[in-house]
Each structure stands twice: as C-alpha cells, then as structure tokens.
Amino acid sequence: xxxxxxxxxxxxxxxxxxxxxxxxxxxxxxxxxxxxxxxxxxxxxxxxxxxxxxxxxxxxxxxxxxxxxxxxxxxxxxxxxxxxxxxxxxxxxxxxxxxxxxxxxxxxxxxxxxxxxxxxxxxxxxxxxxxxxxxxxxxxxxxxxxxxxxxxxxxxxxxxxxxxxxxxxxxxxxxxxxxxxxxxxxxxxxxxxxxxxxxxxxxxxxxxxxxxxxxxxxxxxxxxxxxxxxxxxxxxxxxxxxxxxxxxxxxxxxxxxxxxxxxxxxxxxxxxxxxxxxxxxxxxxxxxxxxxxxxxxxxxxxxxxxxxxxxxxxxxxxxxxxxxxxxxxxxxxxxxxxxxxxxxxxxxxxxxxxxxxxxxxxxxxxxxxxxxxxxxxxxxxxxxxxxxxxxxxxxxxxxxxxxxxxxxxxxxxxxxxxxxxxxxxxxxxxxxxxxxxxxxxxxxxxxxxxxxxxxxxxxxxxxxxxxxxxxxxxxxxxxxxxxxxxxxxxxxxx
Amino acid sequence: xxxxxxxxxxxxxxxxxxxxxxxxxxxxxxxxxxxxxxxxxxxxxxxxxxxxxxxxxxxxxxxxxxxxxxxxxxxxxxxxxxxxxxxxxxxxxxxxxxxxxxxxxxxxxxxxxxxxxxxxxxxxxxxxxxxxxxxxxxxxxxxxxxxxxxxxxxxxxxxxxxxxxxxxxxxxxxxxxxxxxxxxxxxxxxxxxxxxxxxxxxxxxxxxxxxxxxxxxxxxxxxxxxxxxxxxxxxxxxxxxxxxxxxxxxxxxxxxxxxxxxxxxxxxxxxxxxxxxxxxxxxxxxxxxxxxxxxxxxxxxxxxxxxxxxxxxxxxxxxxxxxxxxxxxxxxxxxxxxxxxxxxxxxxxxxxxxxxxxxxxxxxxxxxxxxxxxxxxxxxxxxxxxxxxxxxxxxxxxxxxxxxxxxxxxxxxxxxxxxxxxxxxxxxxxxxxxxxxxxxxxxxxxxxxxxxxxxxxxxxxxxxxxxxxxxxxxxxxxxxxxxxxxxxxxxxxx
Numbered sequence: 001x002x003x004x005x006x007x008x009x010x011x012x013x014x015x016x017x018x019x020x021x022x023x024x025x026x027x028x029x030x031x032x033x034x035x036x037x038x039x040x041x042x043x044x045x046x047x048x049x050x051x052x053x054x055x056x057x058x059x060x061x062x063x064x065x066x067x068x069x070x071x072x073x074x075x076x077x078x079x080x081x082x083x084x085x086x087x088x089x090x091x092x093x094x095x096x097x098x099x100x101x102x103x104x105x106x107x108x109x110x111x112x113x114x115x116x117x118x119x120x121x122x123x124x125x126x127x128x129x130x131x132x133x134x135x136x137x138x139x140x141x142x143x144x145x146x147x148x149x150x151x152x153x154x155x156x157x158x159x160x161x162x163x164x165x166x167x168x169x170x171x172x173x174x175x176x177x178x179x180x181x182x183x184x185x186x187x188x189x190x191x192x193x194x195x196x197x198x199x200x201x202x203x204x205x206x207x208x209x210x211x212x213x214x215x216x217x218x219x220x221x222x223x224x225x226x227x228x229x230x231x232x233x234x235x236x237x238x239x240x241x242x243x244x245x246x247x248x249x250x251x252x253x254x255x256x257x258x259x260x261x262x263x264x265x266x267x268x269x270x271x272x273x274x275x276x277x278x279x280x281x282x283x284x285x286x287x288x289x290x291x292x293x294x295x296x297x298x299x300x301x302x303x304x305x306x307x308x309x310x311x312x313x314x315x316x317x318x319x320x321x322x323x324x325x326x327x328x329x330x331x332x333x334x335x336x337x338x339x340x341x342x343x344x345x346x347x348x349x350x351x352x353x354x355x356x357x358x359x360x361x362x363x364x365x366x367x368x369x370x371x372x373x374x375x376x377x378x379x380x381x382x383x384x385x386x387x388x389x390x391x392x393x394x395x396x397x398x399x400x401x402x403x404x405x406x407x408x409x410x411x412x413x414x415x416x417x418x419x420x421x422x423x424x425x426x427x428x429x430x431x432x433x434x435x436x437x438x439x440x441x442x443x444x445x446x447x448x449x450x451x452x453x454x455x456x457x458x459x460x461x462x463x464x465x466x467x468x469x470x471x472x473x474x475x476x477x478x479x480x481x482x483x484x485x486x487x488x489x490x491x492x493x494x
Numbered sequence: 495x496x497x498x499x500x501x502x503x504x505x506x507x508x509x510x511x512x513x514x515x516x517x518x519x520x521x522x523x524x525x526x527x528x529x530x531x532x533x534x535x536x537x538x539x540x541x542x543x544x545x546x547x548x549x550x551x552x553x554x555x556x557x558x559x560x561x562x563x564x565x566x567x568x569x570x571x572x573x574x575x576x577x578x579x580x581x582x583x584x585x586x587x588x589x590x591x592x593x594x595x596x597x598x599x600x601x602x603x604x605x606x607x608x609x610x611x612x613x614x615x616x617x618x619x620x621x622x623x624x625x626x627x628x629x630x631x632x633x634x635x636x637x638x639x640x641x642x643x644x645x646x647x648x649x650x651x652x653x654x655x656x657x658x659x660x661x662x663x664x665x666x667x668x669x670x671x672x673x674x675x676x677x678x679x680x681x682x683x684x685x686x687x688x689x690x691x692x693x694x695x696x697x698x699x700x701x702x703x704x705x706x707x708x709x710x711x712x713x714x715x716x717x718x719x720x721x722x723x724x725x726x727x728x729x730x731x732x733x734x735x736x737x738x739x740x741x742x743x744x745x746x747x748x749x750x751x752x753x754x755x756x757x758x759x760x761x762x763x764x765x766x767x768x769x770x771x772x773x774x775x776x777x778x779x780x781x782x783x784x785x786x787x788x789x790x791x792x793x794x795x796x797x798x799x800x801x802x803x804x805x806x807x808x809x810x811x812x813x814x815x816x817x818x819x820x821x822x823x824x825x826x827x828x829x830x831x832x833x834x835x836x837x838x839x840x841x842x843x844x845x846x847x848x849x850x851x852x853x854x855x856x857x858x859x860x861x862x863x864x865x866x867x868x869x870x871x872x873x874x875x876x877x878x879x880x881x882x883x884x885x886x887x888x889x890x891x892x893x894x895x896x897x898x899x900x901x902x903x904x905x906x907x908x909x910x911x912x913x914x915x916x917x918x919x920x921x922x923x924x925x926x927x928x929x930x931x932x933x934x935x936x937x938x939x940x941x942x943x944x945x946x947x948x949x950x951x952x953x954x955x956x957x958x959x960x961x962x963x964x965x966x967x968x969x970x971x972x973x974x975x976x977x978x979x980x981x982x983x984x985x986x987x988x
Binding site for chain 2: 085089185364
C-alpha cells in the first residue's frame with residue numbers, strides 16, 4: 001500500500017493536503033521569498049561589501065545535525081538568511097571590485113527565477129523544447145553580439161572552466177583524428193601525446209581543464225608572457241619543435257592585467273603550422289572588449305579561433321553560473337560528447353540536442369537568464385555597460401598614477417587596475433609585506449572589496465570593474481577607502 | 495572620460511538613474527516575476543504535461559535577431575513566458591512520469607531564488623564564506639541522510655554526470671598512483687591504460703565521463719547484466735584478467751528498471767582483487783532507497799564504495815541543476831583538481847575550498863536550495879516522499895499486471911515501472927511498432943508524460959515516480975490515459 005498524501009509534510013502530524021492546496025502554499029512561500037530577496041537587493045547600495053569572518057564563527061552560526069523533523073519552508077529560508085548573514089559577500093553590488101565578478105541585473109535575475117520555477121531540464125528536446133530552442137536563440141544572439149561566425153556551434157556551460165573543458169575536448173578530438181585515433185572513444189593511453197602550447201600567463205581554469213581531459217596540467221609547453229602578453233617569437237619557435245598537429249591556447253584578457261595576446265598573429269602562426277594547429281581562445285571577460293568600437297581591436301582575430309571560451313556571469317552580469325563555448329568544427333565537438341542510449345533516443349521531429357555538445361546530461365536552464373537580459377538591455381545596453389566599466393578603470397588607473405603612495409603594477413588595458421602601495425626606501429620584500437597588510441586592512445574596512453595577487457613578484461591589489469550598478473559615488477568610495485588605509489598604515493598622511 | 499550612469503539603461507534615451515533607484519526598480523521586477531512564477535506553479539496541477547511541438551513551430555515563436563534596443567525587464571520575462579509556452583514541459587508537476595525527473599518543492603525553489611538574488615560565487619572561501627560553509631553543512635547532512643561515512647569528502651555538482659566525472663577522476667588518480675604516475679599532472683599518453691570494468695547496463699552519463707577523462711568510452715570492459723543486474727561471476731572473471739589496479743563501476747538503480755547491482759558482493763571482489771580495485775557507485779536516484787528501512791537492503795554496501803555519484807534534482811526534488819559526489823580518499827580527489835594561482839591564493843584563515851574538489855572555478859551556490867529543502871522537510875519528510883513514490887510504482891505495477899492489454903517488461907524493484915502494450919498473435923516486431931504508436935498517442939493525449947526505451951529488444955514505456963506532489967488523482971489519470979490509448983489504438987476495448 002502506498003503511503004498516502006501528495007505533499008512533503010513538514011511534520012508527520014500535518015497529514016495530507018490536496019495537490020491544489022500544496023501548490024497554493026508554494027505561491028505564498030515564493031511571495032515571501034521575493035520580499036526577502038528584494039530587501040537584500042535594496043541593501044546592496046549601502047551594506048558593507050564583505051567583512052572578514054572566521055571559519056569558527058561561521059561554522060558556529062551554521063552547524064547543526066541533520067534535521068529529523070521539518071520547519072515551515074518560508075521560515076527555513078528566513079532562518080538561513082539571518083544565520084548566514086556574516087558570511088554573505090555583497091559581490092553582486094557596485095562596490096565589489098574583487099576577482100572578476102559581475103552582479104546580476106534585474107532582468108537576468110527575473111529570468112533566472114523563472115528558470116527555477118518552471119524547472120526545465122535543459123538536456124534534450126524531449127525534456128524541454130522551450131529551454132532547448134531558447135538556448136539556440138541565446139547562442140545565436142551571443143554570436144551576433146560578439147560578431148562571431150554564424151555557423152559556429154556551441155554550448156551554455158557553468159562557466160569558463162567548463163567552456164575550456166569543452167573547447168579543449170573538441171581540440172583533442174581534432175588532434176586525435178590527425179594522428180589516427182579517437183580520444184573520446186579510444187582513450188589516450190598508448191597513443192602519441194597531444195601537444196599543447198600556451199603562455200605562462202594562462203589562467204588556472206585552463207590548466208584544470210587540461211588535467212581533467214587527461215592531457216596533463218604539466219605537459220603543456222609554456223612560453224614567456226612579458227607584461228602578460230605571449231612572446232610571439234617564442235610561440236613560433238616552440239611550434240617549430242612540434243612536427244605534427246598542436247593545440248595553441250591564447251588569452252583575450254589576462255586576469256591580473258587585462259592584457260591581450262595578439263590573436264590575429266597567433267592565428268597566422270596556427271594557420272601556417274605544417275601539422276596544423278587548433279587555436280583555443282580564453283575570452284573569459286576580455287571577449288566583451290569586442291562590444292565597443294574603441295576596444296574591439298584588442299580582440300581582433302578571435303573570429304579565426306577554432307574554439308572560444310567565455311563567461312556570462314562575469315561582465316555580462318548574468319547570475320551564477322553561466323558560461324559559453326563556441327567551436328568552429330561541429331564534428332570535433334559532437335564526437336567528443338556524443339551519447340547514445342535507448343532511454344534518451346531522440347524522437348523523429350526532435351530539435352537540437354544539448355547533451356551531445358557537453359559532458360552533462362541533466363542541466364539547469366541557464367539560457368533563460370541570458371535571454372531575458374539580452375532582450376532587456378540589447379546590444380546598446382551591453383555596450384554601455386562595458387564602456388562604463390572601462391571608463392571607471394581608466395579613471396581609477398589615472399588616479400593611482402597621480403597618487404603619491406600608489407603605483408600601477410601593470411598598464412590599464414581594459415577593466416582591471418593592478419596596483420600597489422609604495423613608500424620610499426622600502427625593499428621589494430618590505431613592499432610586499434606592506435601590501436599584504438593593506439589588503440587585510442581593506443578587507444577589515446569593508447566599504448569596498450579588492451582582491452590581491454602576485455604579479456611579477458610584486459604583491460599587488462586588483463580592482464576589476466564589472467558591475468552594472470557601479471557609479472561615481474562608488475568610485476569615490478573606492479578612492480576614499482584606499483586612501484584611508486594609506487593613512488592608517490602610515491604610508492602617507494594626505 | 496567614463497560614460498556616466500550606474501544602471502544598464504533599457505534605451506539610451508532613458509538616461510541615468512541613481513544606484514538606489516536602480517535597485518528599487520529591481521524589487522518591483524522581482525515582485526512581478528514572483529506573480530508570474532506563482533501562477534505557473536499553480537497551473538501545474540491542471541495543465542497538460544507536455545504536448546508535442548515541432549521545431550518549426552517553436553522556432554517561429556522564438557526566433558528574432560539580436561535586439562539592438564532593450565525592452566523593460568519585467569516585460570521581457572512576461573514576453574518569453576507567453577512566446578515559449580507551447581514548448582514548456584510541466585516536468586515539475588505531479589503527472590510527469592518521464593525519464594527520472596523530480597519537480598522542485600516550494601522550500602527548494604525558495605532557496606534557489608535566494609541563491610540567485612544574493613548571487614554568490616561558490617568557488618572559494620574568499621568569494622563567499624556563507625556559500626562555502628553552507629555547502630559543507632549540506633554535504634554533511636547528505637552523508638547523515640544516506641548513512642555514509644562521515645569522513646568522506648565531496649562536492650556539489652551540476653548533476654550525476656559531473657559527479658561521475660569527479661569520482662572517476664579521483665579513481666584515475668588512485669590507479670595512476672599505483673602504476674607510478676599522476677594522471678592530472680602528467681596526462682595519460684605514454685602510460686599504461688587504466689582498466690575500467692562495468693556492466694552493459696551502465697548509464698550513458700558514466701560513459702560520457704570516461705570519454706571526457708581520456709579513459710575512452712569504448713575501452714571499458716563490459717560484463718553482462720541479465721535483468722539489469724551485473725553478472726557477479728562475469729565480473730570476477732574479468733577482474734582476474736587484470737593483474738594490476740582496476741576501477742569497477744556498479745549500479746544502484748538501473749535506469750530502465752530500477753534494478754540494483756549487489757554492492758556488498760562487488761565490494762568484496764574489489765577488496766580482494768590482488769592489484770586493488772576502486773569501487774565507483776552510480777546512485778543517481780537509487781541511493782534514495784537508503785532512506786527507507788524496507789528498501790535499504792537494496793543499497794547495502796554502498797558505504798564501502800570509494801566514490802559515489804548521485805543527484806539532487808531527481809528524487810530529492812531540488813531544482814535543476816544539482817548533483818553530488820563523495821570520495822573516500824581525499825588525496826585522490828584533491829590531486830585530480832588542485833589549482834594553484836596567486837590571484838586565488840587562500841587567505842590565512844580561509845575555510846574549505848570547493849574549487850580544489852571539482853573541475854569548476856566559478857560556480858552557482860547550489861547548496862542553498864538543498865539546505866532549505868532539507869531544513870524544511872527533514873529526514874522524515876524525505877523518507878515519506880520516497881515511500882510514497884515507491885508506493886505509487888508498486889500500485890501502478892500491480893495494475894499493469896492485472897490489465898489484459900499490458901505487461902511488465904521488468905519487475906518493479908523501486909520507483910520505475912517498465913511496461914508495454916500487448917495483443918495476442920503479434921510478433922515482436924509488430925509489438926514494437928504498436929508500442930511506438932502508443933508512445934506517440936500518449937504524448938498527443940498530454941494528460942501524463944511517460945518516456946520510452948528499448949529493454950532487452952522490447953520497445954517499452956517507462957513510468958518513473960519521483961515527484962513530491964503526485965497523488966491518488968494523478969495515478970488515476972495515468973491509468974485512464976494508458977487505457978484510453980489502448981482503446982484508441984484498438985488494443986483493447988475495455
């Protein structure tokens with residue numbers, strides 16, 4: 001005998017409700033959640049961006065054994081928000097300049113909520129024609145937005161890391177085909193190595209993808225990247241040591257500095273490599289330079305890539321997580337991920353099949369947030385967002401240059417300002433210690449959030465401008481916070 | 495000079511607004527989205543589950559060039575809902591029995607909305623202590639819920655496919671270490687093959703993971719699985735042909751039938767294999783059998799696995815996407831995915847670091863939907879959900895057995911009923927054609943949604959019971975729809 005009752009009960013005493021009643025209760029819970037969310041979003045303009053919190057403190061706030069009995073759903077959500085509060089980072093707000101993180105716009109968030117509510121499985125035409133067709137439209141829009149070849153095939157992913165995984169899996173298939181085997185079918189053991197060339201400034205997400213794919217994170221041939229830009233001569237020389245086909249990875253937007261590799265010239269090298277070379281471009285955030293006439297020359301040649309990985313949750317200000325990948329050669333992509341089983345066999349009239357273009361089967365309908373955002377803001381809105389952010393970086397970079405206690409660690413070439421505190425007479429080691437202290441002091445201050453790095457052996461701070469809502473008052477606060485740390489650490493007393 | 499104005503404008507004419515005004519506008523858009531979502535959720539009890547829609551029809555509804563100008567955000571969301579309507583599948587509702595898809599509960603949906611609104615990047619302690627600590631709590635709760643060893647380490651993933659990828663990457667590291675190399679660091683080329691053994695009933699998501707990892711989807715040694723259950727003798731014989739270490743993949747819940755491999759006995763074989771064997775278990779939905787005393791013996795031995803992949807968006811009724819993986823050997827997991835770069839270096843007091851346990855860096859805060867759902871329903875609520883679903887499968891299976899025009903294609907062992915229409919005097923080929931016609935007729939009817947498969951050369955229909963809201967009226971409708979198709983196809987005239 002089945003246990004009766006359609007709904008999950010909060011406690012066994014509550015008994016059964018009808019399906020209608022259960023779904024009506026859902027509506028009330030969603031309304032309450034919308035209120036909580038709106039209150040949080042409204043707080044973004046004023047709240048501290050992120051105060052340091054210790055593991056012990058947050059564990060104490062959140063640890064408890066598995067609940068046996070339930071709690072009313074709206075109360076559970078409210079309870080989490082209040083208990084987790086000290087550990088929530090206002091990275092979606094206008095004063096977060098850490099890493100390269102964009103906050104979600106209202107349209108994207110609305111689309112993402114709808115995606116959760118209709119809860120489609122975006123893996124097959126059969127599981128959601130609406131999700132699959134919308135993804136196709138979004139991928140076409142992205143190609144139009146970034147002026148990429150219309151016939152490239154692609155996938156929406158959980159971020160650039162998985163986009164790298166997919167693009168480089170397609171590259172691996174192509175190299176394997178040249179060498180006479182099928183890596184996805186046959187595996188890599190016992191076959192010739194797949195040569196990969198990139199610069200020392202390649203992002204760690206690429207390295208992770210190479211590790212996952214069995215190509216090895218340490219077998220890649222790294223050439224120097226002075227100032228973050230690949231040494232073209234060194235790349236040419238390395239390619240000359242490779243007789244057969246190769247994979248070349250290029251940067252459109254180095255993470256510390258925003259620097260770009262010369263894509264057009266790299267594409268030339270790939271084109272004329274005797275064994276052929278597959279060009280994979282990391283455009284995590286740098287691809288967005290393509291949106292502005294003034295910046296587009298930085299990405300010139302990206303349309304010649306064989307695969308291109310980028311991110312939606314960064315500069316396009318889509319909610320986490322969302323990335324995308326495009327591949328020129330559809331057969332290389334599909335042979336990497338094709339899946340064949342009777343229980344997921346397509347119907348005769350079925351449309352596009354996402355699962356044959358990525359490692360995942362079941363997956364979230366990420367395309368809806370992207371559709372709503374592109375529909376709401378259009379090419380003009382996104383161009384303005386990118387221009388505004390680059391403008392803030394430009395202004396902040398010039399301020400750093402004219403401020404006695406600061407110096408740029410790298411030229412500002414896009415939306416990232418990499419800088420450090422300086423004081424006359426200090427050694428490199430002492431300056432590094434000073435900047436670590438400044439980093440900690442800025443975190444403690446909490447008005448803005450920067451991340452830190454080590455660039456060419458200098459400990460430095462990074463301000464990345466990616467948020468749609470960052471305004472003049474936020475830039476003023478950034479300068480004020482940087483200055484007050486200089487005063488408190490007695491770097492300067494201006 | 496920066497382009498002024500903090501918000502993305504819908505049209506360039508709208509000019510600038512202050513940050514406060516921009517976030518206030520967000521609140522209004524969220525409120526409207528909550529209304530739209532609540533209306534959709536309320537429709538789940540009554541609306542058709544999924545009517546066939548052609549690619550041409552849906553493309554016509556959704557295709558348009560990249561918008562240059564924007565549209566007010568709330569209008570964009572509403573427009574998508576109305577244009578995409580024919581392609582939305584009510585897979586979150588109580589009459590969807592296709593594949594193995596669960597609909598989101600109210601608490602999980604509320605948590606997922608909050609995750610989108612606070613938009614944390616759940617990749618590092620530094621990007622969101624709240625997200626990272628909550629994921630740790632959720633993983634501990636999952637271990638308690640499923641009675642798994644407390645010291646297993648794990649990750650929340652986008653589904654079982656990525657959970658397989660992670661578990662099998664750890665397995666690959668372990669085998670590599672036995673054979674004297676580090677697969678993630680060194681790659682696989684030029685080293686000994688990594689032997690993988692599984693049954694012919696292994697799910698295609700596992701095969702995809704093997705392809706991605708460079709182990710090869712076709713190099714795996716498959717042993718027979720009569721009735722969906724691995725032939726233990728054949729497994730033992732295959733292991734005997736492997737001198738060194740091996741990876742063994744076992745099923746907890748075969749997708750066509752819900753059948754279980756004998757995990758305890760497989761764990762014995764692995765334990766006594768001379769070269770050692772890593773046991774990876776696919777518990778995509780079958781792991782939930784562990785929640786009920788009556789069903790727990792089916793999964794006996796899962797606690798002896800070396801890695802375990804499962805799903806949150808299936809039977810736990812979390813929104814897409816959510817899966818999880820656990821690994822016994824923390825070093826094997828971390829060596830597969832460790833990432834080291836100055837721009838993501840952990841602070842001295844930093845907590846757990848998700849990115850070192852998975853291929854992704856940036857990622858969605860999936861843990862919040864899971865936290866809210868487990869908090870809201872508790873062990874008791876989830877146990878009741880699983881028991882209810884198994885009860886419906888049991889009742890529907892018995893009805894199939896007593897209905898003249900139907901037969902079970904496999905015994906009902908969990909929550910899946912695999913059955914077909916029969917008519918005396920028809921050949922196997924004719925019965926297959928009949929069932930393909932019945933499948934199409936059920937889709938056209940639209941009151942319920944079943945998926946189809948081919949099981950042991952028989953075309954069959956599958957009803958999977960996974961939804962929290964399925965009630966007696968839904969089961970009655972399922973029977974009525976199955977019967978009316980039998981009448982319309984003149985299979986029977988009862």
